[in-house]
Amino acid sequence: MHKEKANLQRFGFSAETGGAHASRTIMVDELSRLFDAVQDPLSDRDKYRLAIIEENALGKRSAKTRTLTFRHLADLYGLDPHLLVFRGFRFFWDRDLDGHALLALQCAFARDALLRSSAPFISSKIEGVTVSRESMEAHIEALFPNRFSAATLKSTAQNLNSSWTKAGHLSGRAVKIRCKANPTPGNAAYAVFLGYLAGLRGLSLFSSPYAKLLDCSADKSLELAQQAGQKGWLSINHIADVFEVSFPNLLPRTDREWLQ
Secondary structure, eight states: OHHHHHHHHHHTOOOOSOOGGGTOOOOHHHHHHHHHHOOOTTOOHHHHHIIIIISOTTOOSSHHHHHHHHHHHHHHHOOOTTSHHHHHHHHHHTTOGGGHHHHHHHHHHHHOHHHHHHHHHHHTSOTTOBOOHHHHHHHHHHHSTTOSOHHHHHHHHHHHHHHHHHHTSEEOSSSOEEOOOOOOHHHHHHHHHHHHHTTOOGGGGGSSHHHHTTOSOHHHHHHHHHHHHHTTSSEEEEETTEEEEEOTTTSOHHHHHHHO
16 A cells, blocks of 8 residues: 555655645646746756746746745646656646646646545535535535634635636636536546556546546546547547557656556
8 A cells, every 4th residue: 555655646646635725726827827938848847946936937926926836836736747647737738728727627636635625525516506615614624623724714615616616617706606517538538547547447447536527427538538539649449348548648668667
């Protein structure tokens, strides 16, 4: 179990108990501007740090805010192509414009414990139901009793609801309503990729926690993944109940051998 946990951390999954959502959302707008400024997907983390802190590519007013922004984005996404979770995220981000917000949520889900902890709460709500800040606060407090001050609990709940809204699982501003997300082929392919990194194989890839973020049936997820396969984003062999997948354009041979 310890080796498995170490492997997941090496891939970019995080087991830390905290999370950036105590103070920020998934920061899709900042992420989009950052990737416009750092266009090489193989850029190392220092390139992202320089763009945010030294070049102020995100237009932050103070050095302190720039430093905090870099820290939060690094916490949420890794910003390091050596981390396969981030490498896959950037790969699909660059190819699937319509899937950006949900891709961000998917990556942050793999790295942010607070966001992960809120997923069962969101998925349990049926379409049309109001999801209040107070109900999210109660959910977080039940999971982490007495961990947060009242002010931090309130901001955390607001940030979580905002992130789920950006990704399409909620709608509205002051009043949040549960709705269905609108996943894309890139979202489905990234969900398969995350499940693959986590050790899942076959059709179980479409019932993983990462696939559930797509907010659709397993059949729909499979259909979207096959569309991604037609685009060359992954390789799929699906006959009856046999499902095999690989990522020849994303995982170099050394990584594929290590994963096996």
